[in-house]
Structures are given as C-alpha cells and as structure tokens.
Amino acid sequence: MSVSVRRQVAGRGIPIPGNDIDTDRIIPARFLKTVTNEGLGLHAFEDARKHDAEHPFNQKVYEGASVLVAGMNFGCGSSREHAPESLKQWGIKAIVGGSFAEIFFGNCTMLGIPCLSISQDDVLWLQRAVGRDPKQPVNVDVERREVRFGDRVIPARIPDGARNQLVSGAWNATGVLLDAGDAIEATAGRLPYVKGF
Amino acid sequence: MASTLLDRVWDAHTVRTLPSGQTQLLIGLHLIHEVTSPQAFQALHELKLPVRMPARTFATLDHIIPTAAQQRPFADEVAEEMAVHLARNSQQSGVSFFGLDSGRQGIVHVIGPELGLTQPGMTIACGDSHTATHGAVGAIAFGIGTSQVRDVLATQCLAMAKPKLRQVRVDGALSKGVYAKDVILAIIRNLGVNGGVGYAYEYAGAVVDRMTMEERLTLCNMSIEGGARSGYVNPDQTTFDYLRGRQYAPQGEAFDRAVTWWKSMASDANASYDDVKRLDGAAIPPMVTWGINPGQSVGVGERIPAPESAPEPERATYREALAHMGFEAGQPIAGAKVDVVFIGSCTNSRVSDLRVAAAVAKGNRVAKGVRAMVVPGSQQVAKAAEAEGLHEVFREAGFEWRNAGCSMCLGMNDDKLRGREMSASTSNRNFIGRQGSPTGRTLLMSPAMAAAAALHGEVTDVREMMR
Numbered sequence A: 001m002s003v004s005v006r007r008q009v010a011g012r013g014i015p016i017p018g019n020d021i022d023t024d025r026i027i028p029a030r031f032l033k034t035v036t037n038e039g040l041g042l043h044a045f046e047d048a049r050k051h052d053a054e055h056p057f058n059q060k061v062y063e064g065a066s067v068l069v070a071g072m073n074f075g076c077g078s079s080r081e082h083a084p085e086s087l088k089q090w091g092i093k094a095i096v097g098g099s100f101a102e103i104f105f106g107n108c109t110m111l112g113i114p115c116l117s118i119s120q121d122d123v124l125w126l127q128r129a130v131g132r133d134p135k136q137p138v139n140v141d142v143e144r145r146e147v148r149f150g151d152r153v154i155p156a157r158i159p160d161g162a163r164n165q166l167v168s169g170a171w172n173a174t175g176v177l178l179d180a181g182d183a184i185e186a187t188a189g190r191l192p193y194v195k196g197f
Numbered sequence B: 001m002a003s004t005l006l007d008r009v010w011d012a013h014t015v016r017t018l019p020s021g022q023t024q025l026l027i028g029l030h031l032i033h034e035v036t037s038p039q040a041f042q043a044l045h046e047l048k049l050p051v052r053m054p055a056r057t058f059a060t061l062d063h064i065i066p067t068a069a070q071q072r073p074f075a076d077e078v079a080e081e082m083a084v085h086l087a088r089n090s091q092q093s094g095v096s097f098f099g100l101d102s103g104r105q106g107i108v109h110v111i112g113p114e115l116g117l118t119q120p121g122m123t124i125a126c127g128d129s130h131t132a133t134h135g136a137v138g139a140i141a142f143g144i145g146t147s148q149v150r151d152v153l154a155t156q157c158l159a160m161a162k163p164k165l166r167q168v169r170v171d172g173a174l175s176k177g178v179y180a181k182d183v184i185l186a187i188i189r190n191l192g193v194n195g196g197v198g199y200a201y202e203y204a205g206a207v208v209d210r211m212t213m214e215e216r217l218t219l220c221n222m223s224i225e226g227g228a229r230s231g232y233v234n235p236d237q238t239t240f241d242y243l244r245g246r247q248y249a250p251q252g253e254a255f256d257r258a259v260t261w262w263k264s265m266a267s268d269a270n271a272s273y274d275d276v277k278r279l280d281g282a283a284i285p286p287m288v289t290w291g292i293n294p295g296q297s298v299g300v301g302e303r304i305p306a307p308e309s310a311p312e313p314e315r316a317t318y319r320e321a322l323a324h325m326g327f328e329a330g331q332p333i334a335g336a337k338v339d340v341v342f343i344g345s346c347t348n349s350r351v352s353d354l355r356v357a358a359a360v361a362k363g364n365r366v367a368k369g370v371r372a373m374v375v376p377g378s379q380q381v382a383k384a385a386e387a388e389g390l391h392e393v394f395r396e397a398g399f400e401w402r403n404a405g406c407s408m409c410l411g412m413n414d415d416k417l418r419g420r421e422m423s424a425s426t427s428n429r430n431f432i433g434r435q436g437s438p439t440g441r442t443l444l445m446s447p448a449m450a451a452a453a454a455l456h457g458e459v460t461d462v463r464e465m466m467r
Helices: A046-051 A082-090 A102-110 A120-132 A160-168 A174-178 A183-190 B005-012 B038-046 B077-093 B108-114 B129-137 B146-155 B180-191 B206-210 B213-221 B237-243 B253-265 B312-325 B351-361 B379-387 B390-397 B447-456
Strands: A008-015 A067-069 A094-097 A115-117 A137-141 A146-149 A152-155 B014-017 B023-026 B029-032 B057-060 B096-098 B123-126 B140-143 B157-160 B164-171 B199-204 B230-232 B275-280 B287-289 B297-299 B340-343 B371-374 B422-425 B441-444
Touching (some): A008 A120, A067 A120, A067 A137, A094 A120, A094 A137, A102 A115, A102 A160, A120 A152, A174 B146, A174 B157, A183 B014, A183 B023, B005 B140, B005 B199, B005 B253, B029 B108, B038 B077, B038 B146, B057 B077, B057 B108, B077 B096, B108 B123, B108 B129, B108 B213, B108 B379, B123 B129, B123 B146, B129 B140, B129 B230, B129 B237, B140 B230, B146 B157, B164 B180, B164 B206, B180 B213, B180 B275, B180 B287, B199 B206, B199 B213, B213 B230, B213 B237, B213 B351, B237 B253, B340 B351, B340 B447, B351 B447, B422 B447
Parallel strands (some): A008 A067, A067 A094, A094 A115, B029 B123, B057 B096, B123 B140, B164 B199, B164 B275, B340 B371, B340 B422, B422 B441
Antiparallel strands (some): A008 A137, A137 A146, A146 A152, B014 B023, B023 B157, B287 B297
C-alpha cells in the first residue's frame, strides 16, 4: 500500500468514552496561540489528562495506539484544525466513532485521517473489546467501509466524497482544485456581486 | 421547479464536479483572522502559490487581542507575534486588513455584516466555526479548518458536498424578555447538539420574519452548536434596509439592481425541504444552560433535569455535566450563584445587545463580589454605543467597559475565568475549559439575562425586573 492513499489503516486501538467530546477538550484554546503546528501533539487532551489520571491518553497500555474509538458527535465545537493535528502528532491515524461533527470530520479528511461511523452498540462493544485486548489491532478498512477486530467485522459508514478522496490519495485538495484552471475565474465572473451590479 | 436559496447559491457558485463526487465551490467572500490563518499562509508559501483573489479576502484581529490595554507591542509576546504575522501576510498578499488602528477592527462575524461585506446570495468561508452568522443576510456561510483556509487562499474554492436542507420554523410571537438567543438555545435543546449534522438550517416563520438583522445574526451564529455547519434566513426588506449605505454594499442605482438579484436568490414559497421542524415562539422562555454543551439548557423557571430523565446514551454526559457544574438534579436554575458576567462575543456583542443589557443595568449596581464586563463586538459598535452613552450606564452600574475582541468567549487572551468561577455569559459555548480555566463553569444566556445575573449575583428571571 502506498503511503499516499488510505485504503486501510490498521493499528492498536484507544477508546475515548463519552459523547459530545468537543475540540476545546481535545486541545484547549491556549495552545492555539502559535503560528506553527509544532508541538501540538504534546497537548492532546491536556486538561482532561491533568484532571483524570486514568484518562486513556495517560495509560501506558495505550502507548503506540493509532486508532481512536470515540462516541457520538466527536469533535463538536470549534473549527480548529489544531485538534485533529494534535491527535495526528500524538499518533492517531484513523478514528472510529458513533458520529462526527462536520467540520472536525472535514479537517481530519484534509489531514488524511479517515473517520468511520459505526452504530452506538458497536462503539460500546469495540471500546470494551479494545480495553480488554489493547494489543489486538483495529483494522479500519476505508475502501470496504468496515472495521475489523479479531473475528468481528463491523459495518461502517463514510460519505462517498471523503472515502473517494482517501482511497485515491486526493485528500489534499489544493492540487485538484487548481486543476480547474480558468473555470474558477469564469465562475466568479458570472456572479453579479463580483463583476459589479 | 421550485428552488431554495441553498440550491440557487450552490448552483451559481459551482465550478465543476470533482472526481470524488464533491462540488468545487467558488467562495465569494473569504474572511481570515490571526488564529487559523498563519499555518495556511505558510503552506501557500511552501507551495509557491499566491493568494488567488486577494480582493475577495479580508482580515481582522479578534481572538488573541487584549481588550483592556491595547498598546503595541502587546504584553503577551505570542499574541504580538500572531498579530504581526497577520498584518504581514495580509500586506504581502494584497489582502485588506482591519487592524487596531483602522477604526473597523472587531470580531470577524461582527464586522463582516457591519461593513456590508456580507451580502445575500454569496458563499462565505472563514476559519472559524461561527461563520454561519453571516447566513443571517441570506448567504451560505460556513466554518472551515486551516487546510481549507489554504485551499481558499490558493484557489478561491473548496471541495464540498452539498448539505441537506432543514427548514426550522418558529411561528407565533415571542413574549417580553425573550430574545433571539433564547430562540436558538431552545432550537438546540429541541433538535440536539448533533441534530443538524449533514444539514444546513433555513430559519423561517413569523418570529424570524419579525426579527431585526442583529437578532438574525444571533440566531444564525449558533447553528453550529446545533450541529449545522451553516444556517440562513432568506433576504427580505429587513435585509435590504440593513445593508443600504454600508461601506462595502453596492451604492446608488447599483444597490437597486443588487436588490433585484438578492430577491431572486430567496427560496420559493412552495420549495420543498429534506426536513421541516416547527417551534412555537410563544412557548419559549428565557433560556439558561446548566451543563457542558449548549443543548443542556432549561427555561429560567425550570429545574435542572435528572440524568434518568435523559435517553440512555446521554445519561453519562448529564452526570459528567452535573459533577463539573456542581449542580444537583432537581435544583432550580434560578438562584445559581455567579462570580463573573461576560456580555460580548460574536453571538451577542452588537449595539442592540448592549442596549438591552444597558436598559436592565441602568440605575442599578452589579452585586458585590461579581466581576462584570461588557465587550463590544467591534470598534464601530463601541463607537455607536458610546455615542448613546451606554458605556456610562454600564460603568455607573459597576461593569467594566472594554475594547472590541473575542475576549472571554474562549480563553485565548487575558480575559479568562479563574479556578472554578461560575460565569453568566452571552457567548456560545459552555464546554469544559472553554472560558480559559479548566475547572471554570459557564451558564449561557441572553444579554438581558446576563445583566440581571450581574445585578443579583445569581441567575434571575429578567422578566421579573421588567414588570
């Protein structure tokens, strides 16, 4: 598999229990005071980790994990790409969850981090299963829209657009958008507020 | 065939369909600020690409600036560095920049409409989740991340999937003491914090029709708190009256031609929607959040709900919320003690918000031990409020009157909660740690309710002060 496509991501899991985990929780705003992305990984879940010694990001058994297993509405709140960037730098390569906030989902896709949705029952099962056997890899199959753990195959959802971007290696959209060439200016030129009323 | 504003704006801005199946969507207005743009400019520099349409890009400083002492360089070195980066990136790429000395600086979602940059029928993007605010004038506006800021700078386009459309109708009439903030909090409570995922919201109904433009801005602002990336109100006479004469709005006869086009973009009366939800405006009381997400709210006369009253999957969040807030299930929200009152943010910092708060504060005193501050949304809002003497009303009542900025909404500048302080806030998020202290607590409410909380030192039904 080429490094520039995301057909499948396999790695050890790390469960983040609870719903509505917001981006302020993933990375508090004070760490956004920077003009680079340097060091963001050090601050992933910083306040939650300080508050709770048992937070999964503090537990040795999850060191080296790369597949985060989240609940519903993961990544709600701010549009800060610093949130998925901090998870990525910490080592997260894919996220499986009940559902994702839209901007967070888009930001993850832009960074090449697939986010696959599974049912709430499957989330609870997978979080428990990973907790029991943290060394067992979670296989996130973007192309086939499924998540595999041991013998279990869990059906998963990801919208066509994001899936196609990830499996074809086109999640960094700049080049694709530039390919439109003059059609961009032509579209702008047809808008009355651009050409002048 | 009948169409919606979303359909018409989407079609007019479609450059092409991408191989992924997404739309390459032209962005008519790109707003940038100091937090989510520096890495995007850096990426552009590395790709050796210029800003594609600098004339369609505008910058301002809001998140990190101090609202008390604003002398340069800022005492906070990182804040200063971010301000310098934004000014330099804007200047080098030909982007208009509204800095502190411009007289037009302010929260990006306050200045866009105020300057008339935000117009009906546009697509608008900004590296900030509250960009939906601009939908109030009849634009399709959404928040984006830094990689997408890079894409818009480089190509003036985004790769997007068209959202589904839900019409949210608020019919009837609001009671006295109930405001746009209460309406949006009630909508989020009803439809859930993730109810809008995959949707854009079209707000409609008699209550929305009667709202002023500033009230519509508050309404659309918190679309994202309900999970919807964008929300809008169809343009009408209120919209046109608001825009006429603003600096970047079309002038003279061009304005009349613009109105013709703007009207043509509105949804048809017989348009169909993927979903329709209805609320009765008369049934909405002043709302207060009691928990750690904006959906966890009650009317000011209600009691904090028990986790057992919630659907199973939400009970854990309820318990976590009660533990963080230090509340007991069954406790009335009225009477909850507050330490700090913050009136400001892109949700509620416009001059009409400040008028309402000042009317409540006038002739009264902030309760002993309460730290209360009013932060206007822009330099122009500050100027207009001062011309009406609102700053004097606030100061005489014991509120601090600050300079424009995001302030205590998000803990990226000097304005932060300390320790477990409880804040009555007109901002948009009550997430754990949001207001700058990991253990700080936030109660979201309208400006009138926040002013009442400041005077009494506890959550108070502002309607009782209006009798």
